[in-house]
Amino acid sequence: MRDAVIAAENESFETDKGVDPMGMARAVWNMATGGSTQGGSTITQQYVKNNFLDSDQTLKRKVTELFIALRLGVSEEKDTVLAGYLNTAYYGxxxxxxxxxxxxxxxxxxxDLNPAECAFLASVLKGPNLYNPDGGIGAAATPELNDQRARERWAWVLDRQVEVGRMDKTERAKYTDAQFPRASSRNRPAA
Incomplete structure (x- = not known):
């Protein structure tokens, strides 16, 4: 799971100081101009957002996130931050x-998760409403569209692991579309 999430979410996680200055600048600019604030957050920033802050998308919250992430980025072990993120993130x-x-x-x-299942769960982290094959809320979040997005993101996460040196090509070759993990319907929460 570590390799899948780092490859997909924050390639420089193990060496960064908890923030991506360019990503933060883009997020602040987008906020100031009324654009989207999606993306640009490091794993440390996502951990901070999940555990220490409310979900309001304000400039004040983003600045607070920056300072807490910087502090954690230099004071906490990377394993602690990653475990905190993985253990608090929402997967649908x-x-x-x-x-x-x-x-x-x-x-x-x-x-007991295998690499294909880890890549699937790393994919769902991008946005369970749009990547959980069960479907989600809104016209763009149907089971069919979500399944298609999840499959594409799953393949991308596996390819990305090879690209950033977290999986070798031989291992990646084992995971074709036929090995796309089938989430068990018996484990879905009751509606």
Missing amino acids: RDAYGIQAAARAYFGKDSQ
């Missing part, structure tokens, strides 16, 4: 945290 299916997600999607413990 009412699952907060990697263990709950492994149970909700695959009916197994997180330590």
Whole structure:
């Protein structure tokens, strides 16, 4: 899971100081001009957002996020930050945290996930409403569209792991579209 999430979310996680200055500048500019604030956050910033701040998209909250992330980026071990992020992130299916997600999607413990399942869960992190194959809220979040997005993102996460040196090409070749993980329907929460 570590390799999938770092490759997909924040390639420089293990060496950065908790923030991406260019990503932050883009986010602040987009906020100031009324644009989207999506993207540009490091794993540390996402961890801060999940654990220390409310969900308001304001300039004040973004600045607070920056300062807390900088502090954590130099004071906390990277393993602690990554574990905190993985254990508090929302994966859809009412699952907060990697263990709950492994149970909700695959009916197994997180330590038993294979690389294809890890890439799937890393894909869902991008936005469970649009990447959970069950579907989500709104016309763009149908089971069919979400499944298509999840498959594309899943393949991208696997390719990205090769691109950034977190998986070798031989291992990647094992995961074709036929190996796309099938989330168990028996683990879905009741509607």
